[in-house]
Every structure is written in C-alpha cells, then in structure tokens.
Amino acid sequence: MKKVVIIGAGVSGLSAASYLAKEGFSVHLCEKLGQTGGRARILEREGFKFDMGPTFYWMPDIFETFFTHFGKKPSDFYNLVRLNPGYSVYFGKDDCLSVSASLEEIYDMFEKEEPGSSKFLQKFLEQAKYNYHIAIDKVVDKPGKSPFELVMPETVANVAEFLSSVSHNVRKNIKSDKLRQILEFPVIFLGAKPSRTPLFYRFMNYADMELGTWHIMGGFGMLSKAMENLATSLGVQIHTNMHATKINVRDGLAGSVEFTNTATGQKSTIEADFVISSADYHFSETLLEQKQRNYSEKYWQKRVFAPSALLYYVAIDKKLNGLTHHTLFFDTGFESHAHTIYDTGEWPKEPLFYGSFPSITDSSVAPQGKECAIFLIPIAPGLKESDNTREHYYNQIMDRLETLTGQSIRPYVLFWESYGVKDFVSDYHSYKGNAYGLANILTQTAFLKPSMENHKVKNLLYTGQLTVPGPGIPPSIISGRVAAKAAIKKLKKL
Numbered sequence: 125m126k127k128v129v130i131i132g133a134g135v136s137g138l139s140a141a142s143y144l145a146k147e148g149f150s151v152h153l154c155e156k157l158g159q160t161g162g163r164a165r166i167l168e169r170e171g172f173k174f175d176m177g178p179t180f181y182w183m184p185d186i187f188e189t190f191f192t193h194f195g196k197k198p199s200d201f202y203n204l205v206r207l208n209p210g211y212s213v214y215f216g217k218d219d220c221l222s223v224s225a226s227l228e229e230i231y232d233m234f235e236k237e238e239p240g241s242s243k244f245l246q247k248f249l250e251q252a253k254y255n256y257h258i259a260i261d262k263v264v265d266k267p268g269k270s271p272f273e274l275v276m277p278e279t280v281a282n283v284a285e286f287l288s289s290v291s292h293n294v295r296k297n298i299k300s301d302k303l304r305q306i307l308e309f310p311v312i313f314l315g316a317k318p319s320r321t322p323l324f325y326r327f328m329n330y331a332d333m334e335l336g337t338w339h340i341m342g343g344f345g346m347l348s349k350a351m352e353n354l355a356t357s358l359g360v361q362i363h364t365n366m367h368a369t370k371i372n373v374r375d376g377l378a379g380s381v382e383f384t385n386t387a388t389g390q391k392s393t394i395e396a397d398f399v400i401s402s403a404d405y406h407f408s409e410t411l412l413e414q415k416q417r418n419y420s421e422k423y424w425q426k427r428v429f430a431p432s433a434l435l436y437y438v439a440i441d442k443k444l445n446g447l448t449h450h451t452l453f454f455d456t457g458f459e460s461h462a463h464t465i466y467d468t469g470e471w472p473k474e475p476l477f478y479g480s481f482p483s484i485t486d487s488s489v490a491p492q493g494k495e496c497a498i499f500l501i502p503i504a505p506g507l508k509e510s511d512n513t514r515e516h517y518y519n520q521i522m523d524r525l526e527t528l529t530g531q532s533i534r535p536y537v538l539f540w541e542s543y544g545v546k547d548f549v550s551d552y553h554s555y556k557g558n559a560y561g562l563a564n565i566l567t568q569t570a571f572l573k574p575s576m577e578n579h580k581v582k583n584l585l586y587t588g589q590l591t592v593p594g595p596g597i598p599p600s601i602i603s604g605r606v607a608a609k610a611a612i613k614k615l616k617k618l
C-alpha cells in the first residue's frame with residue numbers, strides 16, 4: 125500500500141485525505157495544532173462557542189457534492205438552516221438594509237432604494253448564475269497548469285467578463301451607494317478590491333442572493349468534525365500536535381517528512397511515497413532546500429495578498445436588539461479603508477467591520493439569555509501592533525455598535541478575546557499573517573496562481589487556499605479533491 129503524508133488538517137487537507145483513502149492509499153494526515161479544521165476552528169469558552177474563522181456557509185451545493193462522493197450527505201453529520209435575512213447592512217443610525225432569503229424581496233428592496241434598479245439586478249444575476257455554472261462545472265476542477273484550461277466556448281463567448289471589473293459594472297448601472305456596496309460585498313470574500321476583481325466573479329452574487337446564506341448548527345467546527353469523522357471512517361490516520369519541520373528529498377523525490385510533537389517535543393519521521401502540503405504555501409516551501417522550491421522570496425513579495433483580519437470573540441450577558449445573525453457595519457467609508465489594506469498598508473482610522481451573532485439562530489453556541497458575538501475588521505497583511513492596538517479597535521467597535529443600534533452593550537461584556545496578524549503567523553505560518561490567501565485578481569487567477577505541483581520534486585503537491593481554485597471553504601475543499609486526483613495520477617506513473 126503506497127503511503128501518502130499530508131501536512132495540515134484544514135479543510136483542504138481533510139478533503140485530500142478522504143479522496144486518497146477512498147482509493148486505497150495509506151494516508152497520514154499530520155496537523156500542528158491540537159485539533160483539525162485549520163482556520164475553520166471553534167474557540168470554546170465558558171459555554172460560548174466562537175467560530176474562529178469562517179462564518180458564512182455559502183455554496184451549499186459544493187458541500188453536498190463532497191459528501192456525495194463518499195455516499196454521504198451533509199445532514200448525516202450536521203444540521204443546516206438557511207438564514208433569513210442572509211445578512212443586514214448598517215449604513216448609519218436607523219439606516220439599515222437587509223438582504224432577504226427571497227429574491228422577490230431583494231428586488232423590492234432594490235426598487236425602493238432606486239427605482240429601476242431591480243431590472244438591472246435581474247440581468248446581473250442571470251449572468252452571475254451562468255458564470256457560477258461555468259466556474260463550478262467546468263473550471264474549478266482544473267489543476268491550473270495551463271491557460272488552455274480556460275479556453276472553452278463559454279469563456280471565449282464571455283471574454284468581456286474577464287476584462288471588466290465587478291465595480292465598473294455595478295457603478296455604471298447603479299447610482300445608490302448603498303446598493304453598490306451590497307453588490308460589491310460578496311466579492312470582498314475573494315480578497316481583492318471590487319475594482320480589481322474580474323466581473324466573471326460576479327458568480328459570488330448568485331451564491332449570495334440565490335443559493336443563500338446558511339448556518340451549521342453548532343458552528344463551522346461541526347464541518348471540520350464531519351470531515352474528520354469521514355476521513356477516519358475511510359482509514360485516514362490523523363495525528364494532531366505534529367509540526368512538520370522538514371521534507372527530505374533524494375534524487376528528486378520526497379522520501380519522508382520530519383515532525384516535532386508540539387505537546388511533548390518528541391521528534392519523529394514518517395516515510396512517504398507521496399507528500400501533499402496543505403499548510404500555507406510560502407511556509408510549505410521553507411520545509412525544502414532552496415533549490416527544491418518553486419518560488420523565490422521576491423515572487424512572494426510581489427503577490428497581492430488578501431487581507432489579514434483583526435477578530436474579536438465577545439461574550440455578552442444579555443440578548444441584543446437590532447441585529448441579525450450576520451450584520452455588516454458600512455457606516456464609514458469603504459474607499460479609505462480599502463486604501464489602507466491594498467495601497468498604503470496602514471492601520472485604518474475608521475474601518476468597516478462585520479459582526480456575527482450566531483446565538484440569534486443557534487442556542488447551542490451561548491448559554492441561555494446571552495449573546496455570542498464575533499467581530500472582524502479586515503486589515504493589511506503584515507501590520508505591526510502596538511500594546512494598545514487591540515483595545516483601541518475594540519473600543520471603536522463597541523462605541524459604533526452601541527450608537528448604531530441604540531443600546532448599552534459594553535457593561536454586559538463578560539469577557540473578550542482577540543486574534544490578529546501575529547496569531548495567523550504563529551498558528552498557521554501564514555505569510556504576513558494573511559487570513560484568506562491571495563487576492564483573486566486577474567493576474568492571480570487559475571493557471572497564474574502558485575502551482576499545485578512542485579516542479580522539482582515529482583511526488584510533492586501543494587493544496588489549499590493559496591493554490592487553485594482559491595480562498596474560501598468551498599474552493600479549499602475542491603482544492604483537496606484536485607490535489608488528490610493529481611496525486612493518484614502521479615502515483616500510478618511513479
């Protein structure tokens with residue numbers, strides 16, 4: 125039985141492990157942290173369960189497909205509910221719009237805000253749906269090896285979708301600043317300014333408004349647990365607290381991986397016929413000698429990274445008013461905030477932020493009568509903090525939250541914890557503490573992303589959000605599948 129060692133048990137590593145085990149390989153999935161899930165982990169404190177990373181469960185079809193490949197369904201592992209509204213957006217005090225789960229209600233909301241805009245939205249979404257099916261049915265499973273993977277009648281006929289940006293299209297057709305921001309919001313998940321995100325990616329608007337925003341009861345940790353249980357049932361051996369420190373290469377082939385146990389300090393080596401690293405790409409390459417790496421430091425310095433994030437996990441001793449499960453706070457200027465993330469690399473003065481209050485939907489994530497709150501401020505990767513940075517932004521969030529929703533909150537906070545650039549670096553070895561990998565701009569799309577294959581070590585692949593197809597939970601699950609397929613093909617040849 126050929127042995128595959130996978131470094132990192134985030135969703136991409138878990139996904140790759142299951143596909144390989146299903147094909148009969150002996151799979152060792154080695155994770156540095158004490159639990160699986162990677163960025164999709166849960167922080168549990170005093171009866172509160174905070175999603176540490178992802179909170180938006182979008183594209184439910186991708187999760188269905190994944191579990192179907194193993195004769196299962198998501199409902200075999202967790203319960204999903206569709207949120208209504210999907211989310212709300214505060215633009216100022218008493219000025220809030222909600223994106224309903226009903227398309228008809230979204231059209232009504234657009235029409236009220238700007239007469240005539242629902243017609244544009246209808247057309248916009250038709251093309252968005254078309255793009256979604258091109259992306260999911262024809263593109264995402266490609267290994268990103270050649271530009272020809274993108275050449276097909278559907279993409280050739282829609283080449284304009286790659287040459288224009290989401291922002292350009294939306295701003296040309298919609299006058300209301302609020303509606304513009306609602307339409308530009310979904311592509312922010314892809315890590316770049318909407319003005320640099322190709323219009324093709326409007327398929328995210330279809331995911332948002334038509335496929336809907338869902339919540340896993342118990343939080344995203346339930347997905348990681350589900351994927352872990354599936355992998356284990358297929359025979360994958362999962363080792364936690366195993367920090368990969370070196371990939372040993374001889375005659376152009378990876379032969380073993382060295383580890384240090386983070387709990388005991390004990391060193392060990394696992395022999396391998398094939399290695400896949402799902403740890404952050406830049407770090408994965410540091411496990412190799414310089415001459416065995418695909419990319420230089422200069423290459424990484426020139427990449428446009430998606431933002432990092434400053435996160436707060438806040439336990440509140442009462443139920444809050446005026447909020448929905450997902451609430452965005454767009455009461456300050458997006459342009460000036462985006463400028464600090466992508467252009468100047470400075471701390472923002474008055475950032476937009478996002479709040480998730482899962483206990484509004486899910487009583488299992490907070491004790492009765494209390495609210496579980498998660499706040500996220502997107503920030504430039506690589507920012508340095510001073511002693512009071514986290515306190516400063518916490519106070520700013522609380523001030524704005526109290527003013528916008530007209531209620532006292534701070535005196536009811538039981539405790540709060542935060543997570544930022546240096547935590548992304550120490551937990552995930554993330555390059556400059558990026559949260560979501562690379563920005564999906566045209567020059568970093570498909571075959572222009574860091575290659576899944578190591579070109580110098582024949583039996584080494586990379587998977588996860590930094591390679592194809594890109595950032596987000598659904599793409600990372602797909603990335604694991606694409607890597608597993610490529611590994612199986614290569615193992616047959618080797």
Ligand SMILES: Cc1cc2nc3c(=O)[nH]c(=O)nc-3n(C[C@H](O)[C@H](O)[C@H](O)COP(=O)(O)OP(=O)(O)OC[C@H]3O[C@@H](n4cnc5c(N)ncnc54)[C@H](O)[C@@H]3O)c2cc1C
Binds near residue numbers: 133181552
């Ligand atoms: C704050 C935040 C919010 C997000 N929101 C959303 C959202 O709402 N919806 C959505 O779909 N996506 C969201 N994402 C993106 C999504 O979480 C990621 O794209 C996805 O989880 C990446 O999975 P991965 O397997 O590629 O990487 P990771 O989850 O980072 O997994 C890599 C694993 O490798 C491990 N590792 C690193 N070094 C080593 C080593 N030396 N040895 C062994 N193991 C190692 C790490 O500990 C980690 O567990 C969010 C991400 C963040 C950070």
